Every structure is written in C-alpha cells, then in structure tokens.
Amino acid sequence: MGSRSIRIVEVGLRDGLQNEKQVVPTAIKVGLAQRLKNAGVKTLEIGAFVRADKVPQMADTKLFLGELSKTKDFKLVQLSALVPNEKGMHEAIAAGLKEVAVFTAASDSFTRNNINCTVEESFVRFEPVFKLAKKNKIKVRGYLSTAFGCPYEGSVSEKRVVDLTARLLKLGCYEVSIGDTIGVAVPSQVESLVKKIKARKISLAKIAGHFHDTRGTSLANILTAYRLGLRVFDSSLGGLGGCPYAPGASGNVATEDVVYMFEKMNVKTGLHLKSLIDTNHWLSQTMKRSLPSKVSQAGSLLLS
Ligand code: HMG
Ligand code: MG
Numbered sequence: 001m002g003s004r005s006i007r008i009v010e011v012g013l014r015d016g017l018q019n020e021k022q023v024v025p026t027a028i029k030v031g032l033a034q035r036l037k038n039a040g041v042k043t044l045e046i047g048a049f050v051r052a053d054k055v056p057q058m059a060d061t062k063l064f065l066g067e068l069s070k071t072k073d074f075k076l077v078q079l080s081a082l083v084p085n086e087k088g089m090h091e092a093i094a095a096g097l098k099e100v101a102v103f104t105a106a107s108d109s110f111t112r113n114n115i116n117c118t119v120e121e122s123f124v125r126f127e128p129v130f131k132l133a134k135k136n137k138i139k140v141r142g143y144l145s146t147a148f149g150c151p152y153e154g155s156v157s158e159k160r161v162v163d164l165t166a167r168l169l170k171l172g173c174y175e176v177s178i179g180d181t182i183g184v185a186v187p188s189q190v191e192s193l194v195k196k197i198k199a200r201k202i203s204l205a206k207i208a209g210h211f212h213d214t215r216g217t218s219l220a221n222i223l224t225a226y227r228l229g230l231r232v233f234d235s236s237l238g239g240l241g242g243c244p245y246a247p248g249a250s251g252n253v254a255t256e257d258v259v260y261m262f263e264k265m266n267v268k269t270g271l272h273l274k275s276l277i278d279t280n281h282w283l284s285q286t287m288k289r290s291l292p293s294k295v296s297q298a299g300s301l302l303l304s
Contacts, residue, residue, distance in 0.1 A: 005268035006226065007043065008255060009177070009208065009234045010036055014045040014082060015252050016240025018057045020287070026060045028286055030067050035282065036237060037077055039275035044074075045101065045234075047081045049088035055244060058082075065095045080141065084115050086128040093136050100138060102126050102173070105145035106161045109152035110181070114145070114245040123167070130172045142173035143210065147193065148185035151246050162196050165207070175206050177234055180221065182249045183214025187224040194228040208232035211253050213239060213292070218253035219261055226267070233258060238280045238291030254293030256280060274300050 013032060017024050029046075036044060046068070047061030061081055068074045080099040083089045092100045104122040105111045111119050133140045146153075147161045161178070168176045178193070190209075197207060209225045209232070211218035222233055239254030256276045259269045273295070280296035290297070 004266060005231070005270070006262055007232045008041070008258060008269055008271060009043045009045060009232065010041045010237065010255060011045045011210075011234045011252060012036075012236035012238065012240045012255065014047055014058065015234070015242070016236040016238070018048065018055050019242035019244055019249075019251075020057060020240070022287065023057050023059075024287070026064050026067060029060070029064050031286075032237070032279070032283060033064075033068060034073065035275070035279040037073060039279060040269075040271040041077065042270060043078045043080070045080045045082070049081055049083050049091040049095075062091060062095045065097065069096060082143075083129060084122075085125040086132070089129045089132045093132065093138070098138055099141065100129075100133070101141040101143055101177075102129055102168075103143035103145065104164070104168075105147075105150070105179075105181070106156045106164055107146045107150035107153045110146045110150050110246065113152070119164070123171070126171060133172065140173050141208075142168035142171075142176040143179055144168065144176055145179040145181040145246075147178045148180045148189055149182060151182050151248060158193055158196050161193060162200050162202070165197060166200060166202060169202065169206055173206075175208055175232065177208040177210040177232075179210040180212055180218075181246045183212035183218065185211065185221050186217055187220050190221045190224045191228060194225055194230065198229070204229040205231070208234060210234040212241065212249055212251065213253050214248065214250045219257060222253060222258060223261070226262075237276065237293075238283060238296060239293045240283075240291060251292055254291070254295065256293045256295040260295045 048058040052059035083100040108118045235255040235258045236252035239251040241251035242249040259271045277296045
C-alpha cells in the first residue's frame with residue numbers, strides 16, 4: 001500500500017446483513033460476494049460463527065463459505081469471519097478460513113448485551129482462539145467496539161480504548177479495528193484518540209477505522225483519521241449495516257462513498273466505483289429497498 005492509497009475491508013456481508021430484518025438467502029450472498037470481488041474488493045468479511053438464535057442472518061456462514069470455495073474466483077480475496085470463542089474458532093477452522101476476527105468492546109454493558117460476558121471475560125475466551133490460530137496459521141484481526149461511545153453507558157474512557165487496543169495487539173491481532181459502533185464520533189474525538197494511540201507508540205499501520213454513519217459523521221471521521229495516518233477502513237456496500245445489540249446503530253459508512261471521496265482526492269482504493277454503484281442498484285432491487293449510500297443514489301453520471 002503506497003502512501004497515497006488505502007485498504008478497504010468490505011464488511012457488508014457481515015455487519016451489513018446481520019442487521020437486516022429479512023434473512024438474505026445464501027445464493028444472494030454469493031451473488032453479492034462475486035460482484036464485490038469483480039469490483040476489486042480484496043478483503044471480505046463474510047459472516048460470523050456466533051449463536052444462530054442470536055444472529056440468524058449469519059447462520060449460513062459455513063454453507064456460504066463452502067459455496068465460495070467451490071470456485072477458484074476467491075483465491076486472491078482474503079476472506080474472514082467473526083469468532084467470539086473457542087467453539088466459533090473450531091467452526092472457522094473446519095470451514096477452512098485463513099483469517100478470523102475476534103471482537104470485544106470498551107464498555108462492559110455493551111459486551112454483556114453483545115457477547116454475554118464482561119470485557120475481561122472476553123479476553124479469557126480469546127485465549128484458546130489465539131492458541132488455535134497459531135497452531136493452524138490463521139491470521140486474527142481484532143475489533144474494539146464502542147470506542148467513541150456506548151449505547152448503554154454513554155462516554156467511554158480514551159485510556160481504556162488505548163489499553164485494550166494494545167492488549168489485543170499483544171495477544172496476537174495483526175490489526176485492531178476501532179469501532180464507532182453507534183456512529184456518535186466527531187472528528188475532534190477521532191483526532192484525540194488517534195493522537196493518544198500514537199503517543200502510546202502503537203504503530204498506526206496496525207490500526208483500522210470502523211465507522212458507522214448513524215449521525216452522518218463517518219466520512220469526516222475517516223478523513224480525519226486518514227490525515228493523521230490511518231490507512232485501513234471498514235465499510236459496507238450501500239451503507240448496509242448496524243449491530244443487533246447496539247440500539248440505534250445504523251449502517252456502516254458506504255463503500256461507494258469512501259471510494260468516491262478518496263479516488264477524487266487521488267488516493268487509490270483499488271476498487272472500481274461504477275461496479276460498486278451497479279452492485280448497489282442490483283442489491284437494492286434484490287432486497288426491494290433503497291440503500292443509504294449517497295454516491296449510489298446520485299448514480300454513475302459525472303463520475304469521471
Ligand atoms: P453464550 O451464551 O455466552 O455462550 O454466547 P456459552 O458458552 O454460555 O454457551 C451457551 C450455548 O451457546 C451453548 O449451546 C453453546 O454451545 C452455544 P447449548 O449447549 O445451550 O445448546 N455457543 C455457540 N453456538 C454457536 N457459535 C458459537 C457459540 N458459542 C457458544 N460461537 C456468544 C456467547 C458470543 C456465542 C453469543 O452471545 C452470541 O452469539 N452473540 C452474538 C454476537 C454477535 O454476533 N454480535 C454482532 C457482531 S459484533 C458487531 O457488530 C460490532 C462490530 O461490527 C464492530 C463495531 O461496529 O463496533 C464488529
Ligand atoms: Mg460494526
């Protein structure tokens with residue numbers, strides 16, 4: 001990745017679809033994954049090995065992965081899925097994944113609602129996950145949710161966010177994605193947190209930004225993070241998304257909107273905007289609802 005390029009982690013198939021009221025059939029997920037790959041997506045989070053009664057939209061993760069593995073198309077795409085504990089990790093290994101993501105948060109009430117344990121207990125659950133990862137040569141990404149605010153507790157301590165980021169990296173995460181789970185962050189908060197992460201001597205090459213667009217501040221937050229040195233951002237095609245255990249959380253920042261902003265700034269994303277917009281229109285028709293991305297709503301006119 002050059003100094004004027006970023007990497008986008010496409011999370012629409014997981015973060016996006018996990019919050020949809022309608023459970024999207026596996027065949028449609030395959031169609032979406034193929035279109036995303038054709039648009040240049042190289043890192044794709046495709047599901048979660050969690051309780052099906054908690055997040056039914058992700059119950060077909062193993063089946064979905066099996067379908068993707070049937071073609072050679074996805075050989076060059078880094079596929080990943082969420083894994084909360086040892087059981088989930090065994091399922092990810094059985095499904096043949098070479099990358100997984102563990103997830104915890106900066107507030108206990110959110111983790112209790114989301115994964116039924118405290119933050120401290122989540123780290124206990126991660127221990128066997130990292131052992132298995134090492135043994136099976138699986139890369140582990142980390143998510144730290146509620147980094148800018150919690151739906152149950154309100155403000156969170158920046159120090160706790162930095163401490164937990166350092167702890168996830170020490171445990172073996174190759175990258176930690178800092179989550180604005182409920183889309184409350186504003187650029188001054190992003191600046192303050194990124195500066196504190198830097199001051200702790202944590203390499204920004206190991207930090208990603210995961211911004212939800214609940215209050216329309218996600219692009220401003222991403223640009224702020226970029227100017228301070230972050231080069232990896234999570235986004236969802238169309239701006240699909242949310243978190244079923246974060247009341248009021250709406251979609252992730254839309255992939256098309258991130259790509260439009262950076263490409264026009266001459267920062268390379270490796271993604272093809274027109275293909276993303278076409279994919280949005282295909283998915284909107286398939287799901288029979290419009291998706292929030294501003295860029296896709298504006299359409300492909302005047303792109304170049
Ligand atoms: P638990 O109930 O605490 O687990 O669930 P347990 O160990 O007490 O076991 C209870 C039962 O669950 C047992 O089954 C286990 O086998 C089963 P029983 O014996 O009663 O039949 N179980 C599992 N089943 C399937 N997969 C597993 C698993 N583990 C145990 N991995 C658990 C803990 C985390 C599994 C549960 O609370 C859960 O599934 N929660 C859903 C979490 C989730 O997917 N949340 C949304 C994603 S996070 C997010 O969106 C934020 C993010 O985008 C970043 C941001 O925006 O900030 C990443
Ligand atoms: Mg999220």
